[in-house]
Amino acid sequence: AQRVTQPEKLLSVFKGAPVELKCNYSYSGSPELFWYVQYSRQRLQLLLRHISRESIKGFTADLNKGETSFHLKKPFAQEEDSAMYYCALMTGGTSYGKLTFGQGTILTVHP
Amino acid sequence: GAVVSQHPSWVICKSGTSVKIECRSLDFQATTMFWYRQFPKQSLMLMATSNEGSKATYEQGVEKDKFLINHASLTLSTLTVTSAHPEDSSFYICSATGTRQETQYFGPGTRLLVL
Numbered sequence: 001a002q003r004v005t006q007p008e009k010l011l012s013v014f015k016g017a018p019v020e021l022k023c024n025y026s027y028s029g030s031p032e033l034f035w036y037v038q039y040s041r042q043r044l045q046l047l048l049r050h051i052s053r054e055s056i057k058g059f060t061a062d063l064n065k066g067e068t069s070f071h072l073k074k075p076f077a078q079e080e081d082s083a084m085y086y087c088a089l090m091t092g093g094t095s096y097g098k099l100t101f102g103q104g105t106i107l108t109v110h111p
Numbered sequence: 112g113a114v115v116s117q118h119p120s121w122v123i124c125k126s127g128t129s130v131k132i133e134c135r136s137l138d139f140q141a142t143t144m145f146w147y148r149q150f151p152k153q154s155l156m157l158m159a160t161s162n163e164g165s166k167a168t169y170e171q172g173v174e175k176d177k178f179l180i181n182h183a184s185l186t187l188s189t190l191t192v193t194s195a196h197p198e199d200s201s202f203y204i205c206s207a208t209g210t211r212q213e214t215q216y217f218g219p220g221t222r223l224l225v226l
Contacts, residue, residue: 043220
């Protein structure tokens with residue numbers, strides 16, 4: 001069975017500092033990984049996905065199949081980045097489209 | 112962009128009553144809709160997956176007769192919590208995907224409180 005692990009429930013950094021939110025996964029198939037963000041009192045929204053290889057709001061994430069990781073990084077954190085971040089794995093086959101979420105990491109960026 | 116709405120946004124009901132939550136895709140046809148449950152400051156737990164016109168697929172441990180899901184059209188799915196009890200109090204979130212199933216669009220959630 002697939003599993004997504006975010007080891008840090010809480011992460012605090014100061015504005016301008018680099019930030020890395022960790023995500024590890026286990027899945028026997030070919031993984032499709034995503035980062036979702038939930039700002040205070042807002043709905044969950046897609047931040048980025050590994051197949052797009054894009055940078056959104058300064059965030060990047062690289063899929064490392066050897067380490068089964070998909071860590072989210074930003075070189076200079078901003079206060080508006082404070083939110084709950086979820087790493088998610090999409091499974092394939094007959095369960096295509098189904099997402100398995102990690103436990104989430106609450107990021108707080110202090111001024 | 113793709114928008115998913117949920118109604119109601121919050122509901123309070125007495126124990127033993129049934130509550131229906133609607134999930135609508137406003138500007139796209141949702142071939143698949145998902146229902147999640149979220150506890151405070153915790154992750155989303157997938158409850159079931161529904162495809163338009165077919166029976167929902169429930170995750171292990173989710174009672175089918177307790178959480179009735181109907182996906183009658185390409186823009187509407189409903190979750191009915193039958194004979195609700197206080198332990199059913201939670202935040203229920205739906206999401207929907209279109210033909211490009213790699214992206215799920217989430218609704219704002221419905222907070223249910225059972226007294």
